[in-house]
Amino acid sequence: MVNQQLTHAEVSSDDAGIGSGADRVLAILTILGSYPDGIGLNDLARLTNSPRSSVHRALAVLRRADLIEQDGNSRYRLGYGLLKLAFSYYEELDVVSRIRPVLADLAAAYGETAHYAILDGIEVVYLAKVQSNSGRFQMKSAIGGRNPAYCTGVGKAILAYSLTSLAKVEAFIAQHPQPLHRYNKRTLTSAQQLFDEFTLIRQRGYAMDREEHEEGLHCLALPLFLTSSAIPDGAISVTAMTQRISPATLEASVGRAQDLISQHLGAVLA
Numbered sequence: 001m002v003n004q005q006l007t008h009a010e011v012s013s014d015d016a017g018i019g020s021g022a023d024r025v026l027a028i029l030t031i032l033g034s035y036p037d038g039i040g041l042n043d044l045a046r047l048t049n050s051p052r053s054s055v056h057r058a059l060a061v062l063r064r065a066d067l068i069e070q071d072g073n074s075r076y077r078l079g080y081g082l083l084k085l086a087f088s089y090y091e092e093l094d095v096v097s098r099i100r101p102v103l104a105d106l107a108a109a110y111g112e113t114a115h116y117a118i119l120d121g122i123e124v125v126y127l128a129k130v131q132s133n134s135g136r137f138q139m140k141s142a143i144g145g146r147n148p149a150y151c152t153g154v155g156k157a158i159l160a161y162s163l164t165s166l167a168k169v170e171a172f173i174a175q176h177p178q179p180l181h182r183y184n185k186r187t188l189t190s191a192q193q194l195f196d197e198f199t200l201i202r203q204r205g206y207a208m209d210r211e212e213h214e215e216g217l218h219c220l221a222l223p224l225f226l227t228s229s230a231i232p233d234g235a236i237s238v239t240a241m242t243q244r245i246s247p248a249t250l251e252a253s254v255g256r257a258q259d260l261i262s263q264h265l266g267a268v269l270a
Contacts, residue, residue, distance in 0.1 A: 024050055024058045029078070032068060038075030095226065095233070096128045102236065102264045103130035106257060110238050112245070113139045115219075117154040118234040122175050123147065124155040127234070139239060150180055150194060151187050153209035153221030154235040160201035161223065161231050161270075169195045187212045205270035206254050207235075210247050218247045220254060222261060224268050236261060 027048050032039065041059070045052045059076055062068040066081030096116065103114035107130045116128040123146045131139060141147075149155030150172075163169045170191045173180060180189040188194050201207045207221040219239040223232035238257060240250055258269055 021054075021058065024048060024054060025061060028055065028058055028062065029067070029082075032076060032078050035077060038071055038073070038077040040075050044076065098265065099224075099236065100128055100130065102261055103128055105260050105264070106130075106236070106238050107132040109256065109260060110240065110245070110253075112238055112240040113141070115141060115154060115237045115239060116234055117152075117158075117237070119149060119155065119158045120146070122149055122172070124149050124152055124158070124235075141239075147213060148181070150189075151183060151209070151212040153207045153219040153237045153239075156194075156197060156201060156209070157207035157221040157223040157235040157237075158232045160198035160207065163195070163198050164202075166191060166195045169198065183213055184211065184215055186210055202270070206258075208247065208251055209237075211242065216242050218242055218250065220250050220257060222254075222257060223270055224261075224265070225270065226265075226268055 028044060031044060031047055039047075041052055041055060044059075045055045048055060059068065059070075063070065063079075067079055067085070068076055068082070069079040070076050099116045103116060106114040111132045113129065113131045115126050117124040117126045119125075126141055126143055126145050126147075129139070129141060129143055147155070149159055159172070163172055173191055173194075181187070182189050188197055197207075205222070207223075209217075209219045209221065211218050217239060219237045221235045221237035223235045225231075226233040236257075238250065261269060
């Protein structure tokens with residue numbers, strides 16, 4: 001067995017070989033990809049031309065992230081966490097490729113911007129966006145961008161199906177590092193307000209953002225049940241400027257949006 005104990009001199013030595021810690025981490029991942037049966041610390045240090053102490057620190061970071069694992073013989077290899085991350089990424093790419101035509105039709109039908117987003121903790125992440133060719137206003141939202149879930153249409157459409165009690169809503173609010181930010185007078189910031197809103201969303205199958213996050217913009221959002229009939233995988237929204245389409249007019253068109261989504265994706269709506 002290769003001796004994995006680090007001497008004081010090694011721990012305090014200056015880094016050599018590969019320049020930065022990030023470069024070293026990437027190099028180690030690349031090397032491990034060529035050793036399915038694992039490789040020891042000494043060999044990794046040799047292949048990366050780096051001190052054992054530096055390689056050991058990089059390995060510790062990767063292990064904490066569940067991207068690599070160490071077997072009983074102190075050999076390192078890629079972990080299931082990395083595979084899970086990769087498969088999740090490709091699954092999302094597949095979902096986005098299915099949903100993008102829906103967004104294109106919604107954007108064209110409404111002359112506005114359509115989004116697809118998923119929930120990540122207390123925030124939503126936008127994975128796809130299609131803007132109408134006829135729209136003169138350019139939305140600031142970006143693919144990969146994030147917004148608070150509690151005050152966005154897509155966020156509320158998703159949260160409504162997991163936060164089904166006042167206690168669950170209170171627990172969700174407690175996850176925030178500080179009280180819910182009130183962006184304007186329309187923002188819902190109390191547990192009771194959000195619980196009532198989520199109850200209404202479940203009853204009607206869609207959510208509305210009535211300028212709760214950004215004044216002048218509102219949206220209609222519908223949860224998508226692609227892999228589960230209980231918890232949405234994400235949500236689709238149509239976002240409009242209040243001066244062009246009123247919230248009441250947008251909400252009244254929900255049947256139109258539902259039809260377009262069902263034509264492409266089948267029975268995936270609430």
